[in-house]
Structure formats: structure tokens, C-alpha cells
Amino acid sequence: MLDRKFVLENADLVxxxxxxxxxxxxxxxxxxxxxxxxxKLNEAEELNRQANATSGKMGAATPEQRESLKEEGRKLRExxxxxxxxxxxxxxxxxxxxxxxxxxxxxxxxIGSDDQAxxxxxxxxxxxxxxxxxxxxxxxxxxxxxxxxFESGARVAGAxxxxxxxxxxxxxxxxxxxxxxxxxKHGFVPVSTPDVANTETLHGIGFIPRGPETQIYSIENTxxxxxxxxxxxxxxxxxxxxxxxxxxxxxxxxISHCFRTEAGAAGRASxxxxxxHQFTKIEMFAFTLPDQSDAIHEExxxxxxxxxxxxxxxxxxxxxxxGDLGGPAYRKYDLEAWMPGRGTGGExxxxxxxxxxxxxxxRRLNIRYRTKNEKGTNLVHTLNGTAIAxxxxxxxxxxxxxxxxxxxxxxxxxxxxxxxxxxx
RNA sequence: GGAGAGGUGGCUGAGUGGUCGAAAGCACCGGAUUGCUAAUUCGGCGUAGGGUUCAUUUCCUACCGCAGGUUCGAAUCCUGUCCUCUCCGCCA
Numbered sequence: 001m002l003d004r005k006f007v008l009e010n011a012d013l014v015x016x017x018x019x020x021x022x023x024x025x026x027x028x029x030x031x032x033x034x035x036x037x038x039x040k041l042n043e044a045e046e047l048n049r050q051a052n053a054t055s056g057k058m059g060a061a062t063p064e065q066r067e068s069l070k071e072e073g074r075k076l077r078e079x080x081x082x083x084x085x086x087x088x089x090x091x092x093x094x095x096x097x098x099x100x101x102x103x104x105x106x107x108x109x110x111i112g113s114d115d116q117a118x119x120x121x122x123x124x125x126x127x128x129x130x131x132x133x134x135x136x137x138x139x140x141x142x143x144x145x146x147x148x149x150f151e152s153g154a155r156v157a158g159a160x161x162x163x164x165x166x167x168x169x170x171x172x173x174x175x176x177x178x179x180x181x182x183x184x185k186h187g188f189v190p191v192s193t194p195d196v197a198n199t200e201t202l203h204g205i206g207f208i209p210r211g212p213e214t215q216i217y218s219i220e221n222t223x224x225x226x227x228x229x230x231x232x233x234x235x236x237x238x239x240x241x242x243x244x245x246x247x248x249x250x251x252x253x254x255i256s257h258c259f260r261t262e263a264g265a266a267g268r269a270s271x272x273x274x275x276x277h278q279f280t281k282i283e284m285f286a287f288t289l290p291d292q293s294d295a296i297h298e299e300x301x302x303x304x305x306x307x308x309x310x311x312x313x314x315x316x317x318x319x320x321x322x323g324d325l326g327g328p329a330y331r332k333y334d335l336e337a338w339m340p341g342r343g344t345g346g347e348x349x350x351x352x353x354x355x356x357x358x359x360x361x362x363r364r365l366n367i368r369y370r371t372k373n374e375k376g377t378n379l380v381h382t383l384n385g386t387a388i389a390x391x392x393x394x395x396x397x398x399x400x401x402x403x404x405x406x407x408x409x410x411x412x413x414x415x416x417x418x419x420x421x422x423x424x
Numbered sequence: 425g426g427a428g429a430g431g432u433g434g435c436u437g438a439g440u441g442g443u444c445g446a447a448a449g450c451a452c453c454g455g456a457u458u459g460c461u462a463a464u465u466c467g468g469c470g471u472a473g474g475g476u477u478c479a480u481u482u483c484c485u486a487c488c489g490c491a492g493g494u495u496c497g498a499a500u501c502c503u504g505u506c507c508u509c510u511c512c513g514c515c516a
Contacts, residue, residue, distance in 0.1 A: 038474075041473080041474065041485085042474070042475070042484090042485095044485085045473095045474070045475090045484060045485045045486085046484080046485090048484090048485065048486090049484060049485070051496075051497085052485090052497080054496065054497090055442070055496055055497040056442075056443085056497085057496095058442065058496065058497070066496085067496095069496060070495095070496040070497095071496080072496075073495095073496030073497070074495095074496060075496095076496085077495095077496075077497095242434095242471090368471095372452095373452095373453075376471080376472090377471075377472090
């Protein structure tokens with residue numbers, strides 16, 4: 001959520017930002033309603049003050065005076081309640097508008113309506129592989145080595161679910177170890193999070209569960225939802241808390257399962273593990289001071305690059321265009337790995353992304369920091385970044401490191417955790 | 425799942441209808457003082473929103489887990505809810 005005062009004072013900027021990001025938030029109406037709301041607020045506070053003053057006189061009053069004071073107080077409270085409810089109705093509408101307004105955008109982010117406008121800003125160390133044979137996709141390879149079982153997944157849980165087996169399981173565990181160990185060395189606190197979260201927490205992060213187009217599975221008869229990413233639980237971990245400025249930046253690396261309905265994604269080109277209802281993810285999350293967040297965002301991006309460099313997979317980094325940014329993001333980088341089995345002759349496929357959400361999530365989650373010897377508190381900035389989304393990383397590794405005989409080379413960085421150099 | 429106890433400011437902890445935004449202690453900040461790694465003493469010390477001011481100041485409102493209710497008036501009474509602790513049951 002944006003800051004009301006900021007929106008009020010920068011209505012034109014906010015309107016332009018909404019336009020670039022393809023969001024429909026009626027900022028003019030917001031400005032008008034907010035102006036009325038403030039007068040209502042003042043009115044209600046004044047009536048309340050008068051009512052408090054009336055009650056205050058009660059102690060020194062004679063019995064006869066008490067009766068008239070009671071009456072006066074009752075009337076004042078009634079009027080206050082009336083004005084207050086008018087205020088609350090306005091506030092509700094204001095919040096509805098505000099929640100439709102996305103975060104402001106980094107001035108350097110490319111402007112454009114969709115992912116066509118995303119800007120490639122870097123390439124990884126590894127070159128796109130050239131095969132002197134017809135490469136297989138991860139489904140064929142998975143069948144060859146008995147690694148992925150979609151049929152059983154469908155039998156047990158429906159389409160979009162799967163079992164990993166044999167070396168795929170070792171690979172999944174190796175990827176987790178590799179990423180977590182590396183990030184712990186970089187000062188991240190390892191966290192294993194709940195796989196469910198309440199609706200309020202989802203809202204704070206920017207997800208809308210229980211709507212018609214929601215990506216979120218909700219659990220019947222409860223306020224709980226299966227998380228779509230550990231970002232939800234890691235961000236929610238400190239909701240309502242005031243952190244010490246000296247302890248920032250606070251960097252976490254979370255391990256969680258991610259559940260996504262993929263509603264509306266039917267028909268979008270994808271096969272196999274690329275778009276599934278459940279996967280495991282190692283997620284980075286950071287709480288920072290406002291002036292640290294740009295630097296930490298670069299750090300998260302560098303870490304993502306380092307991970308895929310070590311996995312020896314070709315990738316490109318794109319700076320996400322305004323129209324393709326999620327609501328909370330101020331700036332977002334995606335890593336797209338080369339996937340030889342995608343399309344005809346290989347395509348880029350998103351494997352990680354990292355966002356700087358500035359204070360947009362922190363405002364709704366009410367996460368603040370206090371600076372020693374300074375009065376008051378301020379909102380932290382939050383950032384998230386995928387370290388490894390296991391399912392997509394597995395695609396990249398299997399397809400890029402396959403050999404002519406179908407065996408798959410295990411990248412050096414994973415060999416200690418995998419316990420072998422070759423799959424097959 | 426059953427029974428009981430409890431949730432108050434950074435911490436400990438008073439406070440059962442008005443003078444309580446809340447005693448006291450600790451911690452912290454500022455001053456004074458004493459020549460000995462500290463004691464004593466005085467003062468200050470929550471958060472958010474709003475009004476006012478060039479600004480400092482100051483004023484108002486809200487907040488005693490959360491949400492409602494009773495009342496002229498609620499930390500205090502009532503209802504619901506969440507959480508914590510203890511005991512019992514069950515269990516990986």
C-alpha cells in the first residue's frame with residue numbers, strides 16, 4: 001500500500017505511475033474522498049473531546065447537574081458515532097482505491113505494457129550449449145532415468161502434481177543444501193517456514209486469496225491458505241514488529257513448499273515441471289533501512305547470478321518493464337535460464353526473480369524500525385528473491401547438462417551434495 | 425481435544441468504573457555533584473493520526489492482546505476471539 005500523504009501530495013506522479021503499470025486506481029476520487037475524510041475526522045475528534053470534557057465534570061457535579069451532564073454526554077456521543085461511521089465508510093472506500101494502486105517505480109525500470117518491454121541487462125558466465133545431437137526435453141530425460149512421475153501425481157492429487165523419484169530427489173536435496181549453505185555464508189539466517197498463512201498476512205504481502213482469479217489455495221473452514229511462496233511467511237514473520245536499526249539489514253533464507261492454483265494459466269505454453277501446482281523453493285528475504293534497499297536488491301540479484309553460474313547454466317537477466325511488475329514491486333529483475341527442451345530449439349524460461357518492494361509491503365504489515373536516540377519509528381523496506389525454485393532449476397540442469405547418450409552431468413557445485421558426478 | 429491461570433509502556437510489575445497514558449523498580453537519555461572503573465541527586469523518557477507553527481513549541485484524538493457490547497464515562501464490567509503458561513488426554 002502507498003502512503004496516503006504521499007499520494008495526496010503527488011497525485012499526478014501516482015496517476016502516471018498507475019498508467020504505466022496498467023493499474024486502474026481512481027486517484028482523483030481518492031484525493032477528493034481523503035479531503036472529506038479529514039474534515040470528518042476532525043469533527044469526530046472534536047465531538048469526542050467535548051464528550052470527554054462533559055464526563056470530566058461529572059466528579060464535581062451535584063446530583064441535579066449530573067442528570068443534565070449525562071444527557072449532554074449522551075447526545076455528544078451519538079453525534080460522534082454518526083460522524084465516525086461516515087468517516088469509516090469513506091475510509092473503507094479510500095482503502096479500496098489505495099489497494100488498487102501499485103507501488104511507485106524505480107526511475108530506471110523500462111516503461112512498457114508487458115514482458116515484451118523487459119530489458120535484458122546481463123548474461124551469465126555460461127554460454128548457451130551447442131549440441132551435436134538432438135537434445136531431449138526434461139520429460140524424456142525424466143522418463144529415461146525414472147526421475148519424474150506425472151501419472152502417479154495425477155492419480156493422487158490431479159493434473160499439475162507429480163512425484164520426484166530417484167536422482168531427481170537427490171537433485172532436489174542437493175539444490176537445497178547448495179543454496180542454503182551458500183546463503184548462510186553470506187549472512188542469511190536459515191528459516192524453515194509454515195506452508196500455510198492466514199489471509200491477513202497474504203494481503204500484507206500483496207496476494208488476494210479467495211477471489212475468482214486467485215493463485216492461492218485456501219483451506220476450507222479456516223482462515224488459512226497454502227502459501228504460494230515463502231515470501232508470504234518470511235514477510236509476515238515480523239508483522240507488527242519494531243526492529244532495531246542496527247540489526248538491519250536482516251536477511252533470511254527460507255525453505256518452503258509453494259502451492260499455486262495457476263488459475264487462468266491453462267493453455268499457456270508450458271509442459272512438464274515448468275508450471276506445476278506445487279514445488280519447493282529456497283527464498284531470500286530482506287528487511288532493510290530505506291537507503292539500503294537498492295544496494296541489497298543488487299546483492300540479491302548478484303547472488304541469483306552466482307547460483308546459476310555455479311550450476312553452469314546459461315541465463316540472461318532482465319529488468320522488468322512497468323506493465324509486467326507485480327503490485328508491490330518497485331523494481332524487479334528476472335533470471336531467465338536457457339532451456340534447450342522449450343519451444344523448438346530452446347527458449348529462455350524464468351527461473352528466479354528478485355523484487356525491491358520498498359515500504360509497500362511494510363506499510364500494510366506494519367513492520368518498522370527504530371533508530372537509537374531518535375524519536376519515532378519508520379517503515380522498513382522489504383525485498384525478496386528466489387534463490388532456487390527447485391522444479392525449474394531441475395529443468396535447466398537436466399536439459400542443459402545432458403549428453404549424447406542421455407546421461408546427465410551433475411554440475412561441480414552440486415556433486416558434494418548429490419554424491420555423484422553423473423545421472424544415469 | 426478437556427480443565428485451569430494469564431495477556432498492562434523496552435523489561436519487571438501495580439492498578440476492579442471517573443482525578444490513569446497509566447504507580448514503582450530496572451534500563452536508557454540529559455544536568456548537577458563527588459578525584460578514583462562507580463555512587464548520589466534532579467529532570468526527561470511510548471506509538472500512531474490530526475490541528476497549529478517558517479521552525480521549536482503547543483494542542484486534540486486514539487491505543488492497557490484483538491473485535492464488539494454496557495455506561496455520561498472502561499485498563500477496570502459483559503460477550504466473542506487470538507495467543508501464552510500449567511495439568512490431563514492423544515500422538516509423529
